[in-house]
Amino acid sequence: MNGPLAPQPQLDAADRALVDGVLARQLRPLAKTITLIESRRADHQARAQAVLEALLPHTGGAMRVGISGVPGVGKSTFIEALGLHLIGQGLRVAVLAVDPSSSVSGGSILGDKTRMEGLSQNPAAFIRPSPSAGSLGGVAEKTRETLLACEAAGFDVVIVETVGVGQSETAVANMTDIFCLLQLPNAGDDLQGIKKGIVELADLIVVNKADIDAAAATRAQAQLKAALHMLRPASPNWTVPVLTLSALRHDGVERFWQTVCDYRVAMENSGEFAGKRRRQALAWMWDLIDAGLRQHFRQHPAVRGELPALSRAVERGEATPAAAALRLLRHLN
Amino acid sequence: MNGPLAPQPQLDAADRALVDGVLARQLRPLAKTITLIESRRADHQARAQAVLEALLPHTGGAMRVGISGVPGVGKSTFIEALGLHLIGQGLRVAVLAVDPSSSVSGGSILGDKTRMEGLSQNPAAFIRPSPSAGSLGGVAEKTRETLLACEAAGFDVVIVETVGVGQSETAVANMTDIFCLLQLPNAGDDLQGIKKGIVELADLIVVNKADIDAAAATRAQAQLKAALHMLRPASPNWTVPVLTLSALRHDGVERFWQTVCDYRVAMENSGEFAGKRRRQALAWMWDLIDAGLRQHFRQHPAVRGELPALSRAVERGEATPAAAALRLLRHLN
Numbered sequence: 001m002n003g004p005l006a007p008q009p010q011l012d013a014a015d016r017a018l019v020d021g022v023l024a025r026q027l028r029p030l031a032k033t034i035t036l037i038e039s040r041r042a043d044h045q046a047r048a049q050a051v052l053e054a055l056l057p058h059t060g061g062a063m064r065v066g067i068s069g070v071p072g073v074g075k076s077t078f079i080e081a082l083g084l085h086l087i088g089q090g091l092r093v094a095v096l097a098v099d100p101s102s103s104v105s106g107g108s109i110l111g112d113k114t115r116m117e118g119l120s121q122n123p124a125a126f127i128r129p130s131p132s133a134g135s136l137g138g139v140a141e142k143t144r145e146t147l148l149a150c151e152a153a154g155f156d157v158v159i160v161e162t163v164g165v166g167q168s169e170t171a172v173a174n175m176t177d178i179f180c181l182l183q184l185p186n187a188g189d190d191l192q193g194i195k196k197g198i199v200e201l202a203d204l205i206v207v208n209k210a211d212i213d214a215a216a217a218t219r220a221q222a223q224l225k226a227a228l229h230m231l232r233p234a235s236p237n238w239t240v241p242v243l244t245l246s247a248l249r250h251d252g253v254e255r256f257w258q259t260v261c262d263y264r265v266a267m268e269n270s271g272e273f274a275g276k277r278r279r280q281a282l283a284w285m286w287d288l289i290d291a292g293l294r295q296h297f298r299q300h301p302a303v304r305g306e307l308p309a310l311s312r313a314v315e316r317g318e319a320t321p322a323a324a325a326l327r328l329l330r331h332l333n
Numbered sequence: 334m335n336g337p338l339a340p341q342p343q344l345d346a347a348d349r350a351l352v353d354g355v356l357a358r359q360l361r362p363l364a365k366t367i368t369l370i371e372s373r374r375a376d377h378q379a380r381a382q383a384v385l386e387a388l389l390p391h392t393g394g395a396m397r398v399g400i401s402g403v404p405g406v407g408k409s410t411f412i413e414a415l416g417l418h419l420i421g422q423g424l425r426v427a428v429l430a431v432d433p434s435s436s437v438s439g440g441s442i443l444g445d446k447t448r449m450e451g452l453s454q455n456p457a458a459f460i461r462p463s464p465s466a467g468s469l470g471g472v473a474e475k476t477r478e479t480l481l482a483c484e485a486a487g488f489d490v491v492i493v494e495t496v497g498v499g500q501s502e503t504a505v506a507n508m509t510d511i512f513c514l515l516q517l518p519n520a521g522d523d524l525q526g527i528k529k530g531i532v533e534l535a536d537l538i539v540v541n542k543a544d545i546d547a548a549a550a551t552r553a554q555a556q557l558k559a560a561l562h563m564l565r566p567a568s569p570n571w572t573v574p575v576l577t578l579s580a581l582r583h584d585g586v587e588r589f590w591q592t593v594c595d596y597r598v599a600m601e602n603s604g605e606f607a608g609k610r611r612r613q614a615l616a617w618m619w620d621l622i623d624a625g626l627r628q629h630f631r632q633h634p635a636v637r638g639e640l641p642a643l644s645r646a647v648e649r650g651e652a653t654p655a656a657a658a659l660r661l662l663r664h665l666n
């Protein structure tokens with residue numbers, strides 16, 4: 001690659017072998033690459049970046065699908081059913097997760113691959129638990145890079161699951177092409193479980209567990225459609241559909257995937273598909289820059305000395321935010 | 334003030350007179366202070382900060398009310414009716430606006446005070462058009478500082494209006510104690526006019542123009558309540574009410590203000606009122622710091638040289654966001 005980042009980072013023989021292995025679609029080199037990506041060691045980080053640079057020309061080929069929903073909605077069963085359906089069509093499927101709580105809980109989500117028994121034993125599937133990196137920013141960053149590695153390894157579909165802690169849905173929506181929200185078929189009050197702003201991220205809503213009570217599922221579908229009706233659509237070329245589905249019975253999974261494909265066609269025809277990916281990449285770069293700038297700023301000795309007292313003064317209304325910000329920004333040379 | 338910002342900025346005689354005039358509740362010194370705040374000249378900015386520091390101990394006394402709604406919903410008529418009602422109760426009312434489009438349109442919102450004829454001629458009212466400062470960040474910053482100046486001038490209620498361009502609703506919600514959304518009594522499809530995320534900012538929703546079609550207003554009220562039902566409330570101590578109202582006939586304005594007062598009592602009893610103001614002030618400080626850090630970073634000669642090509646490479650998928658961010662952050666010394 002002779003881009004603005006030339007000269008290309010030097011790969012040693014071991015990392016060259018990783019790159020070749022990933023491009024040859026071998027799962028063991030892919031897993032090792034992801035372990036490098038997730039490592040907090042500085043030398044591992046440098047190697048991970050060099051490997052990613054080498055993989056980058058081979059990325060972008062997968063459909064990136066975000067899946068969210070409260071615990072108990074049946075995400076694992078749904079992803080297993082969807083994954084097996086896609087594999088049945090000759091596609092290769094990777095499943096990743098963003099769970100910023102996993103560092104606390106010791107790796108809950110997908111940590112137990114028995115949750116997706118059929119998929120985890122299938123050679124056309126690759127399941128990777130959430131990295132336990134602490135902050136949401138760190139977890140999301142590593143999942144994004146893992147997504148690129150999976151694309152270089154030739155996966156046709158990358159599913160990114162979120163448990164819905166904090167802002168993790170926004171993080172997943174910002175790294176995927178389509179964000180799908182799973183809902184339970186509870187009527188009325190129980191739908192309050194939808195977190196603020198999540199419905200508005202959704203490109204597609206699924207009422208799962210329709211087998212339990214078909215009438216309730218239909219009522220929930222109508223309620224969700226009414227709620228969506230109140231919102232201005234994100235794209236003039238797409239009305240967010242609300243599907244009913246039974247992942248347990250594999251009923252509706254095919255229609256779900258057809259809807260995802262319809263979405264892709266509509267977005268590609270309008271040019272929004274590529275535009276969204278460009279915006280996501282640039283926003284990701286600026287997120288990293290902003291985080292780096294803030295970290296660098298907070299480490300400045302004079303800022304570290306003044307920040308606590310100034311923050312208290314601002315909170316108490318003893319200093320204007322502007323005066324405090326100016327005072328601190330003075331230390332930039 | 335002997336806070337962490339001591340020694341206190343030096344005020345010259347003219348600015349000392351401005352401070353004294355504002356604290357004496359005189360409108361002319363207040364208007365001059367706001368003109369200083371809105372000026373882009375560096376010396377004016379320094380003087381404005383010194384004046385604001387002197388006023389700061391006298392701020393915080395007003396109820397800060399945000400008002401939003403699409404054009405045509407009757408915001409001016411509503412604010413006029415509300416303002417006159419409050420003045421009738423012996424209160425003094427300031428009306429500010431956040432309109433980042435006013436630099437383009439030449440000052441649309443409130444530029445024409447005839448939109449609020451009764452209020453603009455009342456000595457207990459102060460109406461100030463949106464500053465025409467270009468970016469939303471700049472406009473919001475100046476409106477926030479103007480709000481503080483109005484509080485120092487003893488206004489009991491400060492209403493901040495937004496025309497709903499871009500993210501201006503979020504900016505107004507972040508500087509007020511209660512964010513009120515005005516809606517038209519249209520049934521069904523027309524409610525789609527609600528922008529993404531705006532309903533979720535609202536602490537109080539008003540269906541205006543109920544005089545035109547009371548039945549439609551009641552239907553809209555029910556629809557809005559159903560939509561709110563789908564959202565998790567921002568506070569466990571407040572269920573967002575949906576009121577119907579006719580600003581034209583001054584019908585429902587008293588109940589609106591009673592609801593605002595109920596909200597304040599509920600938030601103060603739970604401690605959320607002061608907590609929200611503290612969070613808003615600290616978030617404002619960090620917004621200014623982040624903006625300052627980014628501006629400083631973008632002005633770095635090496636960053637300016639590399640940024641365009643790196644941004645293009647990221648957009649085209651030729652460089653990872655992480656690699657590009659690291660490359661640029663290298664230039665921090």
